[in-house]
Amino acid sequence: xxxxxxxxRFNKCRHSVTVQFCAEGQRWQRDFExxxxxxxxxLKESMLNPRGGxxxxxxxxxxxxxxxxPDFEKICQDCTLDFEYLGVSEGTRKARLDRQDxxxxxxxxxxxxxxxxxxxxxxxxxxxxxxxxSVRSEPSEESFFRATPAPRPAGAARKGPAAAVKRWxxxxxxxxxxxxxxxxxxxxxxxxxxxLSTGAFIEELDLRGERLQFKRLSGTGPETGWVxxxxxGKELVRPKxxxxxxxxxxxxxLSLQEELMEGFGKPEFQRSLAQLVRAHPTKTGSEFLKKRxxxxxxxxxxxxxxxxxxGSPKGVVQMMxxxxxxxxxxxxxxxxxxxxxxxxx
Numbered sequence: 001x002x003x004x005x006x007x008x009r010f011n012k013c014r015h016s017v018t019v020q021f022c023a024e025g026q027r028w029q030r031d032f033e034x035x036x037x038x039x040x041x042x043l044k045e046s047m048l049n050p051r052g053g054x055x056x057x058x059x060x061x062x063x064x065x066x067x068x069x070p071d072f073e074k075i076c077q078d079c080t081l082d083f084e085y086l087g088v089s090e091g092t093r094k095a096r097l098d099r100q101d102x103x104x105x106x107x108x109x110x111x112x113x114x115x116x117x118x119x120x121x122x123x124x125x126x127x128x129x130x131x132x133x134s135v136r137s138e139p140s141e142e143s144f145f146r147a148t149p150a151p152r153p154a155g156a157a158r159k160g161p162a163a164a165v166k167r168w169x170x171x172x173x174x175x176x177x178x179x180x181x182x183x184x185x186x187x188x189x190x191x192x193x194x195x196l197s198t199g200a201f202i203e204e205l206d207l208r209g210e211r212l213q214f215k216r217l218s219g220t221g222p223e224t225g226w227v228x229x230x231x232x233g234k235e236l237v238r239p240k241x242x243x244x245x246x247x248x249x250x251x252x253x254l255s256l257q258e259e260l261m262e263g264f265g266k267p268e269f270q271r272s273l274a275q276l277v278r279a280h281p282t283k284t285g286s287e288f289l290k291k292r293x294x295x296x297x298x299x300x301x302x303x304x305x306x307x308x309x310x311g312s313p314k315g316v317v318q319m320m321x322x323x324x325x326x327x328x329x330x331x332x333x334x335x336x337x338x339x340x341x342x343x344x345x
Contacts, residue, residue, distance in 0.1 A: 018080040034075055041071035058091035067327045070098045097328055144270040147261040147338040150331035156251040161307045166204040172236035174198045179236050181225040185211050196221035245322040247308055253326050256307050257335040263299035264342040
């Protein structure tokens with residue numbers, strides 16, 4: 001995404017932006033002209049001229065390759081974006097996230113504009129020629145790209161996979177408007193006024209025998225309290241298996257990227273990738289794609305299972321889909337760009 005819109009300064013010029021719309025099965029597009037330092041928000045404002053307040057501007061987003069482009073990003077060249085209507089509530093929430101992310105994004109740009117000397121790729125030694133043929137020298141480790149993970153945002157400092165979180169579904173009490181909730185672990189403790197609705201999902205805070213302390217995630221009823229797992233042999237709550245996608249919190253998503261960077265950045269991997277690209281300079285063809293997938297999986301098959309995904313092409317697809325909720329996070333975007341550079345994508 002940063003190849004098209006980037007929070008950097010460029011020489012003054014005009015750029016053409018094509019915005020594609022899709023509604024009720026019909027597609028159309030409109031072209032806009034903006035200054036090179038115009039932000040996405042400025043473009044959105046111009047799209048609504050002469051009418052449109054803050055809520056109208058926030059109510060839609062512009063996307064590039066399926067990902068939201070934050071309002072603060074600046075347009076540096078001609079590009080095509082997709083229009084997506086969010087509504088006032090969701091749009092306001094995402095606009096607020098953009099404002100919170102902008103200072104961190106400014107910090108992320110610094111190493112890209114002025115990379116430290118230690119991570120600047122150095123030139124590959126010149127090939128040595130013999131009288132009869134040219135012999136290509138192996139690339140040195142110093143020539144390999146060295147990824148720099150994004151600094152962690154506040155609240156996402158924990159490393160490694162997310163701790164196992166157990167969730168339950170309320171299956172009992174359909175004939176009574178939900179199940180009974182008590183204030184404490186004891187079945188003689190104070191009974192709360194409201195019942196926990198049937199179909200609600202709850203997160204386990206503590207489990208003592210047949211008594212479960214919970215935090216309500218959905219449905220209606222008390223935010224927290226204690227319930228019984230069953231009464232007279234009748235099940236009241238049932239464990240809900242969490243998918244890897246649900247387990248991929250922001251801090252674990254960043255950790256997964258960091259572990260992949262470490263694996264892809266190892267000299268033996270980079271050397272194998274360089275040899276593969278040298279043998280297939282156009283990076284096309286079934287043989288190249290097959291060998292590249294196998295090479296990538298040599299790292300992915302080790303890292304992905306730690307986060308609940310299969311160490312297979314299917315697991316890679318599932319992992320990529322699981323990152324969708326974190327698409328607005330600039331740190332995730334930065335790390336993704338670093339991974340693409342490591343993989344020569």
